[in-house]
Amino acid sequence: MGTSSSEGTCSAISIEQLSMEFGDPGQGVKALDTVSLEIQSNEFFTLLGPSGCGKTTLLRLIAGFEQPSAGTIRLYGEPMQDLPPFRRPVNTVFQSYALFPHMTVAQNIAFGLEMRGLSKSEIGETVTRMLELVKLPDVGGRRADQLSGGQQQRIALARALANRPKVLLLDESLSALDQKLRKDMQIELKRLQSDTGITFIFVTHDQEEALTMSDRIAVMSKGRVLQVGTPTEIYEAPVNRTVADFIGETNFLAAEAVADGVLLSDGQRLSVAGDRRGAVTVAIRPERVSLAADGQLLGKVENVVYVGTDTVYHLNVAGEGGFRVRQQNRDGALSGYRVGDSVRVHVPSAAIKVLVE
Amino acid sequence: MTTPRLIAERRQLGRRLLLSAPAMLTLLVFMLLPLGIMFVVSILQSGDYGGVKWGEYSFEAYRNFFYERDLDDTLVFNTDYLEIFQRSFWLSILTTAGCLLIGFPTALYLALQTERKRNLLLFLVTVPFWTNLLVRAYAWMLLLRNGGLVDEGLQGLGITDTGLGLLYTNNAVIIGLLYTYLPFMVLPIYTSLEKMDWRLVEAAFDLGANRFHALKRIIVPLAMPGIVAGSILVFIPSLGNYIIPELLGGGKTLMIGNLIQLQFGSSHNWPLGAALSFALLSFVLLAMLVYSVRFKPGNAGGHP
Numbered sequence: 001m002g003t004s005s006s007e008g009t010c011s012a013i014s015i016e017q018l019s020m021e022f023g024d025p026g027q028g029v030k031a032l033d034t035v036s037l038e039i040q041s042n043e044f045f046t047l048l049g050p051s052g053c054g055k056t057t058l059l060r061l062i063a064g065f066e067q068p069s070a071g072t073i074r075l076y077g078e079p080m081q082d083l084p085p086f087r088r089p090v091n092t093v094f095q096s097y098a099l100f101p102h103m104t105v106a107q108n109i110a111f112g113l114e115m116r117g118l119s120k121s122e123i124g125e126t127v128t129r130m131l132e133l134v135k136l137p138d139v140g141g142r143r144a145d146q147l148s149g150g151q152q153q154r155i156a157l158a159r160a161l162a163n164r165p166k167v168l169l170l171d172e173s174l175s176a177l178d179q180k181l182r183k184d185m186q187i188e189l190k191r192l193q194s195d196t197g198i199t200f201i202f203v204t205h206d207q208e209e210a211l212t213m214s215d216r217i218a219v220m221s222k223g224r225v226l227q228v229g230t231p232t233e234i235y236e237a238p239v240n241r242t243v244a245d246f247i248g249e250t251n252f253l254a255a256e257a258v259a260d261g262v263l264l265s266d267g268q269r270l271s272v273a274g275d276r277r278g279a280v281t282v283a284i285r286p287e288r289v290s291l292a293a294d295g296q297l298l299g300k301v302e303n304v305v306y307v308g309t310d311t312v313y314h315l316n317v318a319g320e321g322g323f324r325v326r327q328q329n330r331d332g333a334l335s336g337y338r339v340g341d342s343v344r345v346h347v348p349s350a351a352i353k354v355l356v357e
Numbered sequence: 358m359t360t361p362r363l364i365a366e367r368r369q370l371g372r373r374l375l376l377s378a379p380a381m382l383t384l385l386v387f388m389l390l391p392l393g394i395m396f397v398v399s400i401l402q403s404g405d406y407g408g409v410k411w412g413e414y415s416f417e418a419y420r421n422f423f424y425e426r427d428l429d430d431t432l433v434f435n436t437d438y439l440e441i442f443q444r445s446f447w448l449s450i451l452t453t454a455g456c457l458l459i460g461f462p463t464a465l466y467l468a469l470q471t472e473r474k475r476n477l478l479l480f481l482v483t484v485p486f487w488t489n490l491l492v493r494a495y496a497w498m499l500l501l502r503n504g505g506l507v508d509e510g511l512q513g514l515g516i517t518d519t520g521l522g523l524l525y526t527n528n529a530v531i532i533g534l535l536y537t538y539l540p541f542m543v544l545p546i547y548t549s550l551e552k553m554d555w556r557l558v559e560a561a562f563d564l565g566a567n568r569f570h571a572l573k574r575i576i577v578p579l580a581m582p583g584i585v586a587g588s589i590l591v592f593i594p595s596l597g598n599y600i601i602p603e604l605l606g607g608g609k610t611l612m613i614g615n616l617i618q619l620q621f622g623s624s625h626n627w628p629l630g631a632a633l634s635f636a637l638l639s640f641v642l643l644a645m646l647v648y649s650v651r652f653k654p655g656n657a658g659g660h661p
Contacts, residue, residue: 112564
């Protein structure tokens with residue numbers, strides 16, 4: 001499969017106006033609603049969203065397991081949407097790994113290479129190289145079901161990467177692993193991506209995983225892409241309440257924007273720059289604010305939760321409960337605020353995001 | 358130190374024996390006992406008008422299987438019975454192959470339908486069981502006979518211009534056996550396909566396998582336990598079938614089943630009938646032995 005244009009600058013995958021509808025046209029369920037995306041070459045790109053947001057459907061459309069209702073998918077400029085999955089230079093790491101149970105590990109990895117008609121010696125070399133790449137050089141002769149979950153995960157990766165795909169698709173690939181293994185694999189995936197130079201498209205519902213690994217993230221909800229950006233952009237400047245709510249913890253306060261700030265429902269005022277007017281939502285991250293005697297926001301302590309590294313204070317602010325303030329336990333001790341205390345919260349103006357929604 | 362454990366073990370063994378007693382008893386009464394009687398009959402002298410002469414032992418029946426006695430009492434090698442065995446095996450192999458050829462795609466089609474449609478289709482597969490096999494065999498006689506529906510249909514369509522003369526031939530027997538045992542091929546294959554993880558097929562497509570390769574490398578190997586079970590369920594009863602060759606083969610195409618029936622019927626040679634049954638049984642057991650060695654439990658994929 002030839003690539004006409006230079007791969008350095010061209011989009012690896014370019015998705016235009018892609019829609020996917022299950023059931024009868026017009027009244028079926030819209031799994032994807034006119035999604036457009038550009039994914040760059042050699043990028044670690046993550047599709048992030050809650051279950052049912054359409055991220056897996058999008059991945060399956062790129063792989064070719066589903067047919068879109070409308071729109072185009074281009075891979076390095078070439079339209080893909082009418083090609084069957086076995087003609088697409090993309091490979092998938094499945095959520096369930098989908099290793100062939102009747103074959104050995106080596107036979108699993110060799111499968112794609114055999115389908116491409118490589119010679120026996122080439123296949124043998126590649127299999128050995130792939131097993132070394134995923135740091136499991138000695139398991140080639142074992143059957144897939146004799147491996148642990150983490151090992152199966154690595155073999156699934158090796159099997160997909162053996163074909164040297166232009167784009168590797170990973171469907172919730174780490175969700176079946178335990179916490180410790182998951183952290184290791186996150187680093188491992190990142191290493192593999194930079195070692196191989198292959199574009200990775202990773203699907204997950206875990207925002208921490210997405211923030212840790214991705215070059216860029218697309219946040220999806222209800223079949224739409226809400227925001228595309230680097231992890232920092234997504235976290236620091238969420239475009240709306242849904243994104244802010246899904247990525248990290250956020251406090252939301254109903255407010256009215258006035259000339260030089262916002263007025264909360266009980267008349268408290270927070271100064272923030274901006275030219276918005278009328279009803280708005282104020283988003284404040286719990287770790288950006290602190291309890292301080294000279295704070296500008298007044299609240300009442302409802303609950304104190306000790307979580308080891310931090311203590312989280314749940315406050316009632318402006319008549320609404322659940323406003324969280326996260327304080328690092330630097331001195332290894334509680335600050336001494338108790339339930340029922342009136343406290344002041346210091347809110348730097350940079351910590352205030354005014355959202356219209 | 359080990360004594361209390363020994364007692365406990367012995368007690369457990371006793372309980373196991375007690376629990377398995379009904380099954381053991383059933384096997385003994387309905388399986389081993391009749392087989393024993395059959396064996397005794399097979400080594401007795403045949404009675405003049407059927408039955409056997411009790412107390413007069415002879416291996417004549419087993420000798421009869423290979424040799425016949427010439428006028429001057431010398432034994433001459435006789436291949437008649439062996440030919441019937443050979444024909445039975447050949448017809449059963451063709452039947453099994455035919456069932457596999459039709460049954461596998463059918464089962465695959467069934468497994469790929471939505472659950473509601475699947476249940477309806479499965480139900481349809483089992484519909485023939487509602488009618489007695491004898492009635493269905495007579496129905497096939499009407500279909501296959503000269504000037505029957507098959508002949509007339511083909512002539513009406515202009516495909517043939519004379520009668521095919523299908524009835525009372527090996528072909529008619531194969532058609533009848535195929536029809537009778539097809540569900541026994543479809544159902545086990547369907548069962549193994551139905552519980553298959555179809556994401557494996559997606560994975561095969563993803564790795565560059567086209568439909569043919571996915572079928573050959575993934576679907577067929579994973580359906581192998583069903584294919585083997587289906588083949589056994591078709592092959593063994595075909596081998597001993599009696600009604601189909603009798604009716605559709607017109608008694609001209611003898612199979613083992615007819616031969617055995619003949620010995621207990623008009624030939625009045627019970628010992629030979631019993632000996633033939635044992636010969637059949639030993640062939641079947643041999644086949645099962647090969648199967649159990651080749652496909653050990655736990656080796657479900659059946660991969661060499």
